[in-house]
Structure formats: C-alpha cells, structure tokens
Amino acid sequence: MTFSAVAGSAVPFLVAAFVAAAVIAFVLTPVVRRVALYVDAVDHPDHRRVNVTPIPRGGGVAVATAFIAVALSISLASAEFKWLTIPFAVDTANLVALLLGGGLAAAIGVLDDYFDLRARWQFVGQLGLALLAIALGIVVVFIANPLGPGLVRFSEPFAIGFTVLWIAGMINSINFIDGLDGLSSGVALIAALTLGTISLTTQVSQPFVGVLCFALAGALLGFLRWNFHPATVFVGTSGVMFIGYTLAVLAILGTAKVAVALLVLGVPIIDAFWIIVRRVAQRRSPFTPDRGHLHHRLLDVGLSHRRTVLFIYAVCIVLGALSLLLTGASQVIAFVTVFVAIGVALFVLARLDLGDGGAAAEASPTAASPTAASPSAAAPADAAARIAALDGGVGEAVGPGIGDRTQRAESPVPRAETSPRAETSPRP
Numbered sequence: 001m002t003f004s005a006v007a008g009s010a011v012p013f014l015v016a017a018f019v020a021a022a023v024i025a026f027v028l029t030p031v032v033r034r035v036a037l038y039v040d041a042v043d044h045p046d047h048r049r050v051n052v053t054p055i056p057r058g059g060g061v062a063v064a065t066a067f068i069a070v071a072l073s074i075s076l077a078s079a080e081f082k083w084l085t086i087p088f089a090v091d092t093a094n095l096v097a098l099l100l101g102g103g104l105a106a107a108i109g110v111l112d113d114y115f116d117l118r119a120r121w122q123f124v125g126q127l128g129l130a131l132l133a134i135a136l137g138i139v140v141v142f143i144a145n146p147l148g149p150g151l152v153r154f155s156e157p158f159a160i161g162f163t164v165l166w167i168a169g170m171i172n173s174i175n176f177i178d179g180l181d182g183l184s185s186g187v188a189l190i191a192a193l194t195l196g197t198i199s200l201t202t203q204v205s206q207p208f209v210g211v212l213c214f215a216l217a218g219a220l221l222g223f224l225r226w227n228f229h230p231a232t233v234f235v236g237t238s239g240v241m242f243i244g245y246t247l248a249v250l251a252i253l254g255t256a257k258v259a260v261a262l263l264v265l266g267v268p269i270i271d272a273f274w275i276i277v278r279r280v281a282q283r284r285s286p287f288t289p290d291r292g293h294l295h296h297r298l299l300d301v302g303l304s305h306r307r308t309v310l311f312i313y314a315v316c317i318v319l320g321a322l323s324l325l326l327t328g329a330s331q332v333i334a335f336v337t338v339f340v341a342i343g344v345a346l347f348v349l350a351r352l353d354l355g356d357g358g359a360a361a362e363a364s365p366t367a368a369s370p371t372a373a374s375p376s377a378a379a380p381a382d383a384a385a386r387i388a389a390l391d392g393g394v395g396e397a398v399g400p401g402i403g404d405r406t407q408r409a410e411s412p413v414p415r416a417e418t419s420p421r422a423e424t425s426p427r428p
Contacts, residue, residue, distance in 0.1 A: 001201055001203075001324050001325055002201060002202045003201055003202070004200060004201060004202045004207075006205070007200040007201075007205075007207060009207070010084060010200065010210060010211060013074065013084055013207075014196070015214075017070050017212075017215040018214045018215065018218035019218060020073075020215075021066045021067055021217075021218030021222065022221045022222035023222060024062075024065065024069060025062050025218070025219040025221075026223075026225055027222075028061075028065055029059055029223050029225075029227075030226065030233075031062075032058055032061050032233070033056050033059065033232060033233040036056035036057060036058040036059075036113075036233070036236075037056050041057055041113045041236070042054045042055065042056050042057065043056075056233050056234070057235070057236030057237070057238075058110065058113045058233075058236040058238050059226065059227060059234055059235045059238075059239055060106055060109055060235045060236050060239020060240065061106060061236075061238050061239075062219075062222075062223055063185075063219045063222075063223045063242060063243065064102060064103065064105075064219075064239075066218070066219035066222060066223075067215055067219040068099050068102060068103055070215040070219070071098070071099060071212050071216075072099055074211055074215065075095055075099075084208045084211060085207075085208065086208050087206045087209065089254045089255065090206070090208065090209065090254050091137065093136040093137045094137050094138060096136055097136035097137065097138045097249060098138075098212070098249050098250070098253065101129055101132050101133050101136075101245060101249065102245055102249075104132070105129055105241040106239075106242040107238075108122065108237075108241055109236060109237035109239065109240060109241035110236075110238045112237040113236045113238055122237075126167070126168045126171055126172075126241075127164065127168065129241075130163065130164040130167040131164070133163070133167060133245075133249055134160055134163055138163065138249055138253070139159050139163050140159055140162050140163050140252055140256050141153065141154055141159050141256075142154060142256065143256055143259060144327075144328065145328070146259065146328055146329060146331065146332040147328070147332070148329070149328075166248055166252070166258065170244045170245070170251075170261075171245055171248070173272050174188060174268060175240045175244065176271060176272040176275065177267065177271060177272075177293070178235065178239075178240055179295050180229070180299075180308060180309050181227060181228060181231035181305065181309065182228035182229055182231065182309055183295060184235060184239075184240065184243070185220050185223055185224050185227050185239070186224060186228070186309065186313050187265070187268060187312065187313070187316050188220055189217050189220040190264065190313065191247055191265050192213050192214070192217035192247065193213070193217045193320070194324065195210075195213045195261060195264075196209075196210040196211075196212075196214045197210070197324060198260050198324060199213060199257070203327075204254070204257065206254040206255060209250065209253050212250060212253070213250055216246055216247075220243070223235070223239075228309075229305050229306050247261065247265070259331050260323040260324075260331075262335060263319050263320075263326075263334060263335050263338075264316060266316075266319050266335060266338045267294065267315055267316055267319070267338075270338060270342045271294045271342060271346075273339075274343050274346050278292060278346075292346070294312070294342065294345065294346060294349075295309075297345075298349070300349070301349055319338065322334050
C-alpha cells in the first residue's frame, strides 16, 4: 500500500471533517434520544432480545445529520475555494445521490421507527433508493480483475442489477448485524475508515472521497459514545438505512472500491448469507427471526456482551488491514477463507449450543431468555441512574433500567421482526 502524492495535503481536511462530524453527532444524539422518548419511538424487550428494559431508537438521525452537514460544507467549500480537488469521476449528480439519497434513507427509517412500516414498503424504499442512485450516475460499471491484471467491465443491464443488489444488500447486511450495543455502528466505523484510507493510496488517489469517508467515520464515532454497551439509544431503522446506503455509495463513488468493502464488511455480509442459507434449508422464510447470528452464538457460548462486540471489531479490523495490504487474487482468497471460516464457526457454535440445551431455543425462540446472556441485566437500576444523571431524569419516562443492553431485532427491512406479532406471523 502506497499513499498518493496528494494524500499529505488532504490530512488537515480529513482531521477537520472527522472531528466536526464527531462533535455534531456527539452533541445531537442526546437531543434525538429525548425526542424519541417523547414520541415513544422505543424498542421494548421481547423473548429474542438480550435487553430487559426499553431503549429509544432513531439515533441514526444524529449520524445522518452530522455527516450530511459536514459533507455538504466540504463539497461547497471545495467547489468555491478549491480546498480539495473534486475528482473528475465525481460530478454534482453523484454528490446529490450521496447526500440526498442518504437523507431520504434516514427519512424512510424515521417513518419506520415511528409508524412500524410493513416490510414490503421498506423494501420498496430500498429499491427506490437504489434506483435513485443509479439515475444519478452511481453504477458499478467495472471492478478490478480479481484473478489478474486489468478490469472486468459489466454490460449495462448487469451493472444496473449488480448496483441494486449491492445497495439493498449493504443496507440489509448492516441491519442483520445490528444486534448488540454498538455493533453495527462500530463495524461501519471501521469500514468507513478503511474506505477512506484506500482512497488516499495510489490505487485510488481520490482524497476528496477519503474526506467524505472520514466524515462518516467521525459521525459514527460521536454516536458510538452513546450507543456502546450499555447503550442509551439505538441507531434504529433510520441509522440502518442511512449507514448501509451511504457505505454502499461511498464504495462506488469515484473509483469503485467494492472488493475492499466486501472484505472489510465480510463479517456482516457473510453472516447474513449463512443465516439465510440455514433458514431456507430448514424450509423457513429467510427473514424469520431467531438467535442464529454469529453474535448470538458467541453470547450463547459464554462471551459477555462487551467482549462479543470487541471480538467482532477485532475481526473487522484485521479484515480491513488485509483489504489494504492485499490486491487481486489475494483479496479473493482472503474473502473465501473468511466465508468458509464464518460458516464453520456458525455450525460448530450451533452444535455446541444445541448440545447445551439450545435445541429448545432454536425450535422455539421464546425459550431464549433475554437475561440468559446478559450479566448486567441484574443491575438495571444502575443503568437507570446513569441515564437519569445524563438526562436530568428523562430516563424515567420509560421506566427503571433504561439504558441496559439490548438485542435489536433484524429483518430484511428491520421493523418486520421488532414486533412480537411478527414472530408468529411474519408480514411479507
């Protein structure tokens, strides 16, 4: 990995964007949390989650606002004062796709956080976002040849189909891993930093795109202060939609960095794949909820909430480093290795869990006790005291213990599985 000659001049802007977005998200998140409490946009415990108290959702609004504000300011300033050279491959329409599309993604998520939209309408929203991005020029027209030198160019119909799959798949991969405090936001933070770093190398050499990636990373870090275990607010569907969409577009913007994104986000992408395969093999809907994800399995074999999250962070950091150091066929080999390793790990952990009485929980999700994997569940009053101190008593609005850890339900479109009735009769 070699940094481009112009990378050094971009460092002050990288730092400024990262810090500004982090500060905005840090300050704004408690405000969003109070609004969520006021309108009762709250995730309540159920038999699949590891939380025992309600937690407000919608924190993605703070992340989206921080990123869009900083990215828009940098884009306008760069165009006016020539602070950063906007790559020829990134035109105004592309930036509109990134910022307007990100705002719409968050807005769709807000509607779901409040109104509990049906899954079909959220999926329509995802397709709409993908088509908007394509209409504004965000299309994967080629990728680096993973088996040799040169590029692999796609025909127009294939490029459009691949882009739709990429954007919708990224949103749902982030959703599937949004299962523990700070997990999805932390994994997305690592991915954004990795994409930002690769944008500074001679391989891509687009510092402007790198600054946008660092702005997203800063917004996620500012939010993570409130979202890490024990979380006081969840990213919500607004965050899942915004983060997934924005990462997908940033991976395409300018020079496509799809292979890098695939590797650094290997854990959520591959975990989602194997979960869907297992559910289909059991003749269930691919989106039927259960406790079969990698983070669930790690909790079930005895890792604490915090250690499970940190372990997955570590895996993502290693994959991010590999994506920067490896190229071509080496990246493919690394991805396939992780693909197989996660599949084997899920199988082995499932066998261990079933051997310890997990069969009942697998067959009947209601058997999975929310407190079984939650050592801190015994001290909800402490969490309430911490949050009441932060909010001046606002935490009491939803009862004692708010702020304890939680398991965010997943679905192809997140809210389909957060409702208890969706467990017994999933809505299409």
